[in-house]
Amino acid sequence: MSKRQRHTLDVSKRPFADIAARLRWHRVEFExxxxxxxxxxxxxxxxxxxxxxxxxxxxxxxxxxxLRLVYGTSLDWLYCGDAESLPASLRRAWRDAEHPDQGRDWLRPPP
Incomplete structure (x- = not known):
C-alpha cells in the first residue's frame, strides 16, 4: 500500500473513526x-x-x-467533537474546513 493510499484510507467503519478523523485533520491540515x-x-x-x-x-x-498540552486540542473535541472547547484559532480552522455541524452531536439524546 502506498503512502497516498494509506493517507486516504477510509476509516469510517472503524470503531473510533470519529476520533481518528479529528486527530488526522489536526495533524495534516492544521499542523x-x-x-x-x-x-x-x-x-x-x-x-x-x-x-x-x-x-x-x-x-x-x-x-x-x-496532545492538549502540546497542541492546544481539548479532550471534549478529541473524544466528543465539541469544537466549542477549542482555542479560537483552532475552532475557526475546524469550522472553515467544512465541519460546522460537528461539535454538538454528543449532546443529542440517543434515538
Whole structure:
C-alpha cells in the first residue's frame, strides 16, 4: 500500500473513526506535520499515533492530555467533537474546513 493510499484510507467503519478523523485533520491540515514529527513533538510513539489515526484504537487519556498540552486540542473535541472547547484559532480552522455541524452531536439524546 502506498503512502497516498494509506493517507486516504477510509476509516469510517472503524470503531473510533470519529476520533481518528479529528486527530488526522489536526495533524495534516492544521499542523501540517508528518506522523513522526507530530508524535515526537508530543512525546508519543508514532505507532500509537498511527493506530489512533486508523480508528482501530482509542487515544488514551494520558496521550490526549499530552496532545492538549502540546497542541492546544481539548479532550471534549478529541473524544466528543465539541469544537466549542477549542482555542479560537483552532475552532475557526475546524469550522472553515467544512465541519460546522460537528461539535454538538454528543449532546443529542440517543434515538
Amino acid at each position: 501540517g506535520l508528518q506522523q513522526a514529527e507530530y508524535a515526537a513533538k508530543a512525546g508519543i510513539g508514532r505507532t500509537a499515533l498511527s493506530n489512533w489515526e486508523t480508528g482501530d484504537k482509542r487515544v488514551s487519556i494520558d496521550a490526549a492530555m499530552r
